[in-house]
Amino acid sequence: MKNLILEKLKQKKEYMSGEELSQLLNVSRTAIWKHINELRNEGYNIVSSTKKGYILAETPDLLDSRELRIPKGQIIGRELVHFNEIDSTNNYAKKIANEGCQHGTIVVADRQTMGRGRVGRQWESFSSEGLWFSIVLRPDLEPEYIQIVTLAAAVAVVEGILENQGIVCGIKWPNDIILDNYKLGGILTELSAEPDHINYVVVGIGININQDKNAFGDEIKNKATSLKIHTGKRISRVRLLESILSKFEQIYSELIQGKTKEIINIWSKYSVTIGKEVRIIFKGNEYVGLAQAISPDGKLIVKCNDGEFREISSGEIQVRGLLGYI
Numbered sequence: 001m002k003n004l005i006l007e008k009l010k011q012k013k014e015y016m017s018g019e020e021l022s023q024l025l026n027v028s029r030t031a032i033w034k035h036i037n038e039l040r041n042e043g044y045n046i047v048s049s050t051k052k053g054y055i056l057a058e059t060p061d062l063l064d065s066r067e068l069r070i071p072k073g074q075i076i077g078r079e080l081v082h083f084n085e086i087d088s089t090n091n092y093a094k095k096i097a098n099e100g101c102q103h104g105t106i107v108v109a110d111r112q113t114m115g116r117g118r119v120g121r122q123w124e125s126f127s128s129e130g131l132w133f134s135i136v137l138r139p140d141l142e143p144e145y146i147q148i149v150t151l152a153a154a155v156a157v158v159e160g161i162l163e164n165q166g167i168v169c170g171i172k173w174p175n176d177i178i179l180d181n182y183k184l185g186g187i188l189t190e191l192s193a194e195p196d197h198i199n200y201v202v203v204g205i206g207i208n209i210n211q212d213k214n215a216f217g218d219e220i221k222n223k224a225t226s227l228k229i230h231t232g233k234r235i236s237r238v239r240l241l242e243s244i245l246s247k248f249e250q251i252y253s254e255l256i257q258g259k260t261k262e263i264i265n266i267w268s269k270y271s272v273t274i275g276k277e278v279r280i281i282f283k284g285n286e287y288v289g290l291a292q293a294i295s296p297d298g299k300l301i302v303k304c305n306d307g308e309f310r311e312i313s314s315g316e317i318q319v320r321g322l323l324g325y326i
């Protein structure tokens with residue numbers, strides 16, 4: 001009932017009297033008043049006037065299906081699962097992917113109690129000031145092209161931020177989103193596959209949005225930034241999420257059409273890694289070299305100081321020049 005009232009107020013965009021709502025929805029005026037108060041508690045700014053009734057003045061920055069607008073025909077985000085709090089959206093996405101959820105389903109949480117980063121790290125996401133979400137994909141791709149999915153996701157994040165905020169971010173291979181030389185976000189891609197077939201991919205994306213500098217824990221406070229720190233103002237998470245999902249939809253369709261070369265070219269345009277000196281901690285060994293390019297299957301090609309070219313697909317890489325090594 002509460003959501004029906006909300007829909008009516010959104011459609012009307014003008015004052016609606018308690019009487020009008022109660023007749024339309026066949027409930028008492030007291031019930032209408034009770035639900036209006038519940039909506040207010042959730043952050044909806046509903047103004048009331050004794051003569052004119054209720055009007056929806058402002059919607060809150062909620063990441064649920066009442067506020068997230070997915071254009072008709074868009075596959076990414078057509079199914080949405082929202083939690084106020086969960087251990088990790090990637091964990092939940094993997095669970096429902098194993099149970100057969102649809103391609104394009106997204107799992108979003110306001111807070112994660114056990115957010116996970118790459119290489120077994122923790123991902124700080126206790127506060128509801130960030131955007132923490134996972135996308136379930138069922139791509140018809142050979143498992144070795146998984147790295148391209150991560151590159152595509154990084155491009156979608158950067159282009160979503162550009163469209164929504166006009167801010168140009170960089171990408172540190174393979175998946176760190178960089179702003180003002182600090183880490184703004186990251187991507188954790190997890191795969192379930194047979195030798196020649198991908199069952200599903202979960203692309204987990206974390207972006208710092210409205211945190212202040214002092215909100216970050218000791219471990220990351222000298223490395224992390226947020227969009228609010230950069231712009232000085234609060235940013236709507238839900239509108240930004242819409243932009244990222246729509247960019248992801250576009251780039252994913254290119255990926256499926258086999259346009260991996262084009263994706264690598266766009267990725268390289270935003271790269272802060274190519275042409276830079278990098279230090280690689282790879283299979284227990286450490287190398288320094290010059291990052292040259294991305295291979296057709298998404299690996300980083302590095303000319304190491306020992307003269308060897310190495311193609312890096314996992315492990316750690318640190319880019320010199322960005323706050324030392326980040």
Ligand code: BTN
Nearest residue numbers: 088115116117118186187204206
């Ligand atoms: C990194 O280490 O840079 C990757 C960070 C990925 C964090 C996101 S937040 C949403 C999703 N759920 C998780 O537990 N991790 C990813």
